[in-house]
Structure formats: structure tokens, C-alpha cells
Amino acid sequence: xxxxxxxxxxxVQAGGSLRLSCAASKYTISRNCMxxxxxxxGKEREGVAAIDSDxxxxxADSVKDRFTVSKDNAKNTxxxxxxxxxxxxxxxxxxxxxxxxxxxxxxxxxxNYWGQGTQVTVSS
Numbered sequence: 001x002x003x004x005x006x007x008x009x010x011x012v013q014a015g016g017s018l019r020l021s022c023a024a025s026k027y028t029i030s031r032n033c034m035x036x037x038x039x040x041x042g043k044e045r046e047g048v049a050a051i052d053s054d055x056x057x058x059x060a061d062s063v064k065d066r067f068t069v070s071k072d073n074a075k076n077t078x079x080x081x082x083x084x085x086x087x088x089x090x091x092x093x094x095x096x097x098x099x100x101x102x103x104x105x106x107x108x109x110x111x112n113y114w115g116q117g118t119q120v121t122v123s124s
């Protein structure tokens with residue numbers, strides 16, 4: 001069965017950086033849309049960044065110019081480089097995949113496959 005496994009979360013101070021990884025197994029990320037999402041306590045899950053099968057990217061306004069989504073097709077791994085982190089970035093971060101070549105961040109609940117999440121905590 002398809003597995004998406006996130007790693008790289010942790011605790012950092014505001015202004016710091018983290019890089020999240022999402023390793024896929026039994027799934028070829030190069031052909032499909034992949035996304036990063038997050039959910040803070042008491043809040044709804046929201047889209048952070050997505051990358052389509054051709055490598056084009058989209059970002060939530062709140063993370064533009066700070067976060068970068070990328071993928072390494074040879075390693076079948078998705079990444080999220082997070083710079084200039086803020087306390088409001090604190091959340092559980094999830095990667096997700098969909099069998100279509102592109103799916104907007106707003107349609108997060110249509111993504112087919114989800115990882116288990118990795119916690120990111122940013123202190124002020």
C-alpha cells in the first residue's frame with residue numbers, strides 16, 4: 001500500500017529554519033501532485049505548498065517567500081524548506097499526494113494519500 005513518511009520536524013526559535021522530508025513508497029511522485037499541509041491545535045487543516053507533476057509550485061500567502069517546496073524524483077521524496085520561521089508556523093505538518101497532475105491547495109480533502117505528520121514548534 002502507498003506510504004508517505006514525513007520527517008524533519010522539531011523545535012526552533014523564531015527566525016530559524018527547518019527542512020521537512022516526505023518519503024514515498026509504492027507511489028511515484030514524479031507523475032502526480034504533491035502537497036504540504038498543516039494543522040495547528042484548535043484550527044482547521046490548511047494548505048501550505050503544492051507542486052505539480054511538472055514541478056510548478058503554489059504557496060499559501062502566509063508562507064510565500066519563506067517556504068520552498070521541491071521534490072527529488074530519483075529519491076521519490078518531497079521536501080519543504082522553511083526559513084524565517086514564526087511562532088504562527090507552529091503546527092503538525094502533513095504531506096499528501098493525489099493521482100491527478102494538479103490539485104489546488106484549497107481542495108486538500110480530495111488528496112488521495114496522507115502521511116502521519118511531523119510536529120513543528122517555533123518559539124518566540
